[in-house]
Amino acid sequence: MKIIDILHLAYDYIRLDENDKVAEQNRALSDLNLQIEEGSFVCVLGHNGSGKSTLAKLLNGLNLPTEGTVFVGGMDTRREDQLWDIRRETGMVFQNPDNQIIGAVVEEDVAFGPENIGVPTAELWERVNRALEAVKMGAYRLKSPNRLSGGQKQRVAIAGTMAMLPRCIVLDEPTAMLDPSGRAEVIRTVEELNRTAGITIILITHYMEETVRADRLLVMDNGHLVMDGSPRQIFSEVQRLKAYRMDVPAVTELAWRLHRSGMPLTVPVLTREELVDALRGLLPKQTEFEPDFVKRAPKHEEITDPILRVEGLSQVYQQGTAMESHALRQLSFSVQRGSITAIIGHTGSGKSTLVQHLNGLLRGTEGRILVRFREPIPAGASGFSDIYAKDFPMKELRFKVGLVFQYPEYQLFEIDVLRDVMFGPKNQGFSEAAAKERAEEALRMVGLPEELWQKSPFELSGGEKRRAAIAGVLAMKPEILILDEPTAGLDPAGREDMFRQIESLHRQEGMTILLISHSMDDVARYAEQVLVLDQGELRMSGTPEEVFRRYRELETMGLGAPQMTYLVQELKEAGIRFESRPDTVEEAAEAILSLYRRAGGALLPDRDNGGDSESRKGKEGEPCSER
Template sequence: MKIIDVRNLSYDYVRRDENDKVVEKSRALSDLNLTIEEGSFVCILGHNGSGKSTFAKLLDGLELPAEGTVLVSGRDTREEEALWEIRKETGMVFQNPDNQIIASVVEEDVGFGPENIGVPTPEIWKRVDRALETVQMTAYRLKSPNRLSGGQKQRVAIAGTMAMLPRCIVLDEPTAMLDPSGRAEVLRTIQDLNRREKVSIILITHYMEETVNADRILVIDEGRLVMDGNPREVFREIERLKSYRMDVPELTELAWRLKRGGMPLPDGILTREELLRELKHCLPAGKVEEPPLPEHREITDPILRISHLSHIYQKGTAMESYALRDLNCEIQRGSITAIIGHTGSGKSTFVQHLNGLLEATEGEIFVNFREKLPLLPEEKRFLFFRLRRERKRPEGEEISIETEGFDRKALRFKVGLVFQYPEYQLFETDVLRDVMFGPKNEGFSDEEAEEMAKEALRRVGLPEEIWEKSPFEISGGQKRRAAIAGVLAMRPEVLILDEPTAGLDPAGREDLFRQIDELHRVEGMTILLVSHSMDDVARYAEQVLVLSKGELKMSGSPEEIFSHIEALEEMGLGAPQMSYLIRDMRRAGYALPGRPDTVEEAAEAILSAYREGERNA
């Protein structure tokens, strides 16, 4: 039985001026035709701006077709009297649960939807009980949502949708901002809803690994349906997917690389278990020797030094809690350093201390910039007369930002921070003016600020036709780049990126990391990367700091950190996909060189073992 029936669907975004005259029209979806069976698990893939989220809103009647028809359980979304029933049957879960949770207590939030549609009170509580039990959040029913982790908040959002007794739930990037543990929680929850409750699931995601257990995958490109099949069928066509700015699960890509390297493997491998089963026929078993860890990389030139840093929220109240506790570490100048940890581990609190947005409860942060800005009052006495800055600190001498009179505003020009949600950082009438704001605030003229802004926009790859648009009219990926450009325009020595690729499609992630890598290589900029993607950390970072419950638990190279898989899992984290595969291969008796953490490294190691076996056969 069909729960969704889409016929010749098209949708246009229309921009009007103050006189309600149409000044711009762009087609988001074009002539879409598809059906979705009740009780199925369907994933929708597509690059940023492909039309996925627009399609999701059309299914719930939040947007209405420009042309064509959307039928939900046989009801037409264009018929106003049908919308009430459609929205009761089709629940929406958005990327950021904070945009969906409104009550101060979990059980009240879950009961809000049923109460809003007139469900009697005794029935509301029955629904709340069942929904919380279904998502395994009963123990948290009297908690404030503000005290929950990202994964727990997302489960509360799903419970609130479940309490409406929907036949279908549409989830738009629900795991984009979650740590590995939270992502696994949410994925288990929606799979259980599909299997046990027979709820139809429509999942929009950029994480290819989340799709391998789906019944069906739909790929949308430029508003058109371009691929439709089960995961094995879709992921066989790797090069075609890449042409749509998409990717495949890392294990699928590894198998593809191994096959191209000469190993007899089938197409469309999806899971670690499948790949291990196939590798048994290709690789010789041998003596397994754990390779030595690389030598610990010493910090020889710290640009930042953190000493006994602690931060207490709501100090002196009954809600007092440690966000950071006695942190000690150093950041090597010119490095890419990743900061990882579960949601609520203290990562964002930590980086907001580094550019002076938060003040330490205890401890100190020392900075040592190459360009010696006047950061203390006595260093600024000649600035009034526009004379040369007089350096009061010897070359190479660090200074604590807790020093009395320290200029935190000046610090922010040298330590730039791009927040997790870039839309919170953009505010001007057009993109160019937004990027100019920092240099103008630093004291540069309009002409100088404009030139600095244009240079920064070019460096992040934003084309000139975007510069005069409102920052609120551009795509999520473009907002991310505009926010980064706004920080780069101030020419910082340290760039902090808090989840910079969350919500970006695979090609967008690669583009952004290419630009980050260029800033690091060409300009020697120090990059601090806060990330929940262990695969990105393995690929790009040189140093890794691991936070858990506000404490620094580990630090070292990616190879060192990801050799402790079980300890990372206990902290709500994980390891790159390749680290798990190599661990399982060694347990099965396969000797492999090195400690590969990326697809490229793993392919090289496995092909080396395969060729060695062929030579010795």
């Protein structure tokens, strides 16, 4: 039975001028026809601006069609008298949890929805308890949402929707701000709701690994539905997906690369288990073939020229009261000048709190923060300046240490993008012309097209806002750039673009970059140094290779390792060993192909014409349908 029936749907975003006349009209969805069966698990994929979030808002009447019809449980979203029932049927979880959290404490917020639809008190609190435990937020039930991290707020928003027990839940990037274990827990929870309660799940995501157990994948591009099929059908078309700015799961990408190089693998491969089974028959076991590898210790990052030194930093909130809580505990570390240093930790581990100390937004309860810039602020004999010294110029520090927050829209406020980016240099004392020159240079540096410079920053997409916010910091020419989850909510190609910009800044400007990320794959690929926080304490530090070797410890902290780290471990358990532990798809492909060659396997030149028909269609099923 259909729960969603969409017929010839179109939606336009309209901007009015000061006289309420149409100044701009953009079509976000065009002639969309789609049916979703009740009880199914459907994932919607697409690049930023493809129409995914617009579609989500049309499913419960937050937006109404410009053309066409949306039926939910047989009810027409255009009928005002049916909207209340439609919204009871279709729960929404948004990308930014601040858009839907309203309670003074967590349990009140989760109870708000069921209370408003008249759920009896005893059942209401049973629902609240069940929902909070499902998202691992039971311990925070009496906390104010304002004191939670971004990821913790997202869990509360999901719990509030779960407590409503709707027939359908639409989740718009619900795990974008969660740590790896939180992300896995939320996906397990929605899968369980789908499987045991028969709730229809419509999941919008940019994490391809979250989609492999779905019944159906829908791929959007510029307002059109362009691919529709099972995960195996969709992920068989790797290059077509990449053309739509999409990606595939890491193991799917690895198997595809190996297949293109001539290894006799059946593609697509969706899970690590499938790939291990396939490679078990192609690669030699240790007892059969001893590679002439020399065991080596992992690389180590030496701190020879620190730009930043933190000594014994602690942060205690509401000290001396019954509500006393420790956000940071005796942190000590140094950051190498010109490095990309990643800060990782579970949601609420203290990452965002820490970086707000580094440019003086917060002051530690104990400890010191020392900096040593190329253009020095007056320093002591060691060349370091203590930012807590009485005469330290805190305004200068904020020009030297630029911070881009989790939600870049919170940093944008001017009437157009160019003026917004000019604000920092003007605040530094530069003339209008010099500030404009710096702003234009920064906007080009982050790749924001010139046609957007005169637009309001609030008209930009999420990825464009993030670039504008970064440009606003870069225009002040900081020596340290702090990026708090810079790629959250970006499509795969957008993530790649963002990291290319980050690497370019690092390489060309010699800028020191501190990167907060929940993506272990991104950390493995781009970082040179990793700091691991847990409950406000520094538990590990070292290179990605050093840190990810201890992946079992990371798991106990709510983290994990890159997909390739787990794959190599599972191959090791199957008797297949490598000289080192590859943490990226590229490293894993190189290691596997090298072992295959050593065992006498024949390889073909890389088929960069897109692969043969097998790599495009796969061995199983027909190609996915097109719209």
